[in-house]
Amino acid sequence: MMSDQQIIEGCAKHDRKAQQLLYDKYSRFLLGVCMRYAQDKAEAEDILQDSFLKIFFNIKDFSGTGSFTGWLRKVAVNTAITHYHKNLKYRYHVEIEEYVSVETGVNSFEEDFFTSDELSKVLNELPTGYRMVFNLYAVEGYKHKEIAEILGIDTNTSKSQYSRAKAVIRDKLEKLGKLKSNYSENS
Secondary structure (H helix, E strand, O other), X not given: OOOHHHHHHHHHOOOHHHHHHHHHHHHHHHHHHHXXXXXXXXXXXXXXXXXXXXXXXXXXXXXXXXXXXXXXXXXXXXXXXXXXXXXXXXXXXXXXXXXXXXXXXXXXXXXOOOOHHHHHHHHXXXXXXHHXXXXXXXXXXXXXXXXXXXXXXXXXXXXXXXXXXXXXXXXXXXXXHHHHHHHHHHO
């Protein structure tokens, strides 16, 4: 088994075996990243393919400082953003169970109250700009200034879209929670 360092060195030399090992080791992880930015799995797979082309082409630029996984993830996120700018029909899916209470202030719900599909549906109903800013800030950890530069918007626009996204998510989850509790009371 080759180490990440050996795989990186092999990929820098365009070694197909090293490239295959890198793909096998990280494609599932990176597909998950791409799914947050894609309308469906086919689109995510297109973004993933473009990401791997960029990774293989630019792996020689990986400095070795910091996390290799973090570098791969950043390439995939940047590729997805480029894809967004090219297509401007942006929709994405994201699993938000682990940060929904922190990011939206919705903490009165039972932990397993919402399914992943329900949470994804709520996010997918957000306007495009809100979804993009929410994902970049809450999921990817970008600062509003960075988001503004990436999306070509004002920093205050990023902050207000994030704030509005949280309010919409909170409202939709509260409504969904009431529907579910009414349904369970009437069953």
